[in-house]
Amino acid sequence: MIVRWWITALQLTELFVSSLVHLVYGFYIFSTAVAGDLSQALSDCFYKNNVEVSLKSEDSKENLTSTKDLPPIVLVHGIFGFGKGRLGGLSYFAGAEKKDDRVLVPDLGSLTSVYDRARELFYYLKGGQVDYGEEHSKACGHSQFGRIYEQGHYPEWDEDHPIHFVGHSAGAQVVRVLQQMLADKS
Numbered sequence: 001m002i003v004r005w006w007i008t009a010l011q012l013t014e015l016f017v018s019s020l021v022h023l024v025y026g027f028y029i030f031s032t033a034v035a036g037d038l039s040q041a042l043s044d045c046f047y048k049n050n051v052e053v054s055l056k057s058e059d060s061k062e063n064l065t066s067t068k069d070l071p072p073i074v075l076v077h078g079i080f081g082f083g084k085g086r087l088g089g090l091s092y093f094a095g096a097e098k099k100d101d102r103v104l105v106p107d108l109g110s111l112t113s114v115y116d117r118a119r120e121l122f123y124y125l126k127g128g129q130v131d132y133g134e135e136h137s138k139a140c141g142h143s144q145f146g147r148i149y150e151q152g153h154y155p156e157w158d159e160d161h162p163i164h165f166v167g168h169s170a171g172a173q174v175v176r177v178l179q180q181m182l183a184d185k186s
Contacts, residue, residue, distance in 0.1 A: 037089035040098075071162045072102040072154055076121065078169025083107025093168075104153050113140070114170065118178040120146065125163070127152030133186075 075093045077083060082090075084097050084105040091097065097105045106124040108117040116132055123130045123146075130146030137144040157163055165175040 033090050037091075040095075041089060070102060071164055072104050073100075073164045073166060074104045074106065074121075074125070074154075076106065076117075076165060076167040076171030076174050077108065077110075078167075078171045080110050081108075081168065081171065082110060106153070108174065114173045114177050116140075116142075116146075117174045118181060121174060121178055122181070123147070123149050123152070125152055125154045125157050127155050 075096060077092050081092050083092070084107065086107050091105075093103075093105055097103045104125075106121055108120045108124070112120075115136065119132050120130050127149045129148045132140075132142070132144055132146065134144050154161075154163060167173070167175045
């Protein structure tokens, strides 16, 4: 009986210590991210960089491609992920969207289906009210219409104006489903 009590006490102690370590580590990660965002915001407020750096080649000034001509990069988060504008200044993609205006980070449903997120991604880029489709919304028991994007983030997207998609985890499946929907014209 005493041996069983000691084993139970050791298991509870192990559970407590493990929970405490994970809780402290999680707080450390979160506080580090918040501190990084705060320091970046303060740095941006006090030290505005007025210097523009550009690379010019004397030989081929006409052949240089403007960064405006390059296709945007769309970073699609996975499950439990979030896009730009969520959780204050925290960035799911380590601030990649802050480094270049061509990097887009849509805020798609964190726990919605891949199908719903693919539809949201399309309307995020092109603009308009998200339409999940009447049949799909009835089958899944949710509203047919979702968020309204007054202005798409890249409304000119078509065969002549491509996009680079980067999907993290389940975000890759969202991109794949969107590509299939476009191929099927649905």
